[in-house]
Amino acid sequence: MSNCALYFILNLVFILLSYNYAVCEDAKPAGNKRYLLYDCNPGEGFNLRRDVYMRVANLVKSLRESKSCKGDDWVLVLPPWGRISYHWKEHGMEQSLIPWSMFFNVKSMSGFVPVIEYEDYIEEVGEAVIDELWYLQNYAEGWSSGTWEEKMHERDCIENPVYETDSEGKIRGWFWGYEETYAKTFKCVSVQGMSKLFVKPLCGGNTTAKSVMLDRGENMLHDMFGGKRYWDCRRSMVFADALIKTADQFRSKYLDSDDVRDKTVMPENWKDHKCTEDAIGGPYIAAHVRRKDFLYARKEFVPSIKQVAKVLSEKMKEYKVDKVFIASDGTKEEMKELKSLLPGMFMYKPTKTEKSEFKMGGVAIIDQIICSHARFFMGTKESTFSFRIQEEREIMCFPKHTTFNRICSDEGSDDCEQPAKWKIVWKSDSEIWD
Known part of the structure; x- marks a missing residue:
């Protein structure tokens, strides 16, 4: 064997050994995997729950970056949807046990922090069990000094939580409709503060669960x-x-709208998106017209149907469009009246199959997608449904004057208070905590 051939073989062996070593290094065991789960008060609506997710997701982000959590691989477990009785009119199990993948792209969400569905959690841990359940509550004494102070303490329960201990000592409760689920331990925790307040107690300060x-x-x-x-x-x-596909089909069929002409094309990976130019939107305006509980809970802010029609007709002329899309929880009679006053009005009316497939949450999202792509949008004061649409429009780079608007009440003046203009933030502002 020549020296060249021997040299080649020795180099090949060295490369293979180096490769195997690198593979072994990459395959080394991950840190101590830990899971954070959460739930909300049953009375909270769909869009507020989306906001709570963001608070918990940012907590998981802080846990994963904190020096005090070193070695812990925190994963956020997504709470199955259901039991939103007021907002989701249909009752029963068909409106429970709903995975997040029915409404959101879970892979995309994992680009911010690792998230898994609850059923995947059960499969990973081998049983529908939660080590510790912390029931968050306010302080019974309220603000002791009248000034804001971040604090957290394990306290006696102010109210009787909806959990019971069975004959085997297991904590039983709703747990998103999964009857087999139980918790090993339970405690009430009074809290007053931001999500980062939980970092220290979760990273060995109060628990290693x-x-x-x-x-x-x-x-x-x-x-x-x-x-x-x-x-x-x-x-x-x-x-x-x-949901995106269904909304896009509706926009194309009834509103002459598509992402290319509307300048609302989004990249496959949300991390690749930046605002380089303003979105135009489809040749229609849109409005969220909240009725029902707002008619008595916030009656001073709610316009009459005639006022809604008057304002939207004026905006249609201003933006030179002859179509308006309405998202509303109003009665059939109210929407029939509005249609008579706005001949160019459209609403998304899901088929029986779509109702069954998308559930109430999916139908609401389709309404939001269509509203968010309009040339001009008007919402309802203090509605999280409207706020989510405004966020979508901010993300798609719509001008703020076409996004942050509301229809004033009949008694309101032309310059009644409009929504706060929340500006999207792209650049880092050193949001890292130890």
């Missing part, structure tokens, strides 16, 4: 509302493909 559930997650506040992390998380919440 493999899985922790935070019930009544709405008691946790945003760390940096409107900051880059807020928007990164929000941008990752891309809707499910089936």
Whole structure:
């Protein structure tokens, strides 16, 4: 064998050994995998729950970056949808046990923090069990000094939580409709503060449990509302493909709208998106007209049907369009009256199959997608449904004057208070905590 051949063989062996070593290094065991679960008060609506997700997701982001959590591989377990009785009119199990993948692109969400569906969690841990359940509550004494102070303490329960201990000592409760699920331990935790307040107690300060559930997650506040992390998380919440497709088909068929002409084309990966020019939107305007509980809970803000028609007719002339899309929980009679006053009015009316396939949450999202692509949008004051549409339009780079608007009440003046203009944040603002 020549020296050249021997040299070649020795180099090949060295390369193979180096490759195997690198593979072994990459395949080394991950850190201590831990799971964070959460739930909300049953009375909270669909769009508020989406906001609570963002608070918890940012907590998981902080847990994964914190020095005190070194070695812990935190994963967020998505709570199955269901039991939103007021907003989701259909009752029964068909409106429970709903995975997030029915409404959102879970792979896209995992681009912000690792997330898994609850059934995947059960498969990973081998049983429908949660090590610790923390029931979040306010402080019984309220604000002791009248000034804001971040704090958290394990306390006696102010109210009787909807959990019971069975004969085997297992904590039983709703748990998203999964009857087999139980928790090993339970405690009430009074909390007043932002999500990052949970980092220290979750990273060995108060528990080393493999899985922790935070019930009544709405008691946790945003760390940096409107900051880059807020928007990164929000941008990752891309809707499910089936919902986008259905909304796009409606836009094309009835509203002469498509992403290319409307300048609303989005990249496959949300991280690749930047605002380089303003979106135009389809040749229609859109409005969210909230009725029902708002008619008595916020009656001073709610316009009459005639006022809605008057304002929208004026906006249609201003934007030189002859079509208007309405998303509303109004009665059939109210919408019939509005249609008579707005001949160019369209609404998305799901078929029986679509209702069954998309559920109430999916139908609401389709309404939001169509509204968010309009040339001009008007919402309802203090409605999270409207706020989510405004966020979508911010993400798609619509001008703010076409996004942050509302229809004033009949008694309201032409310059009644309009929604706050929340500007999307693209660049980092050093939101890293130890």
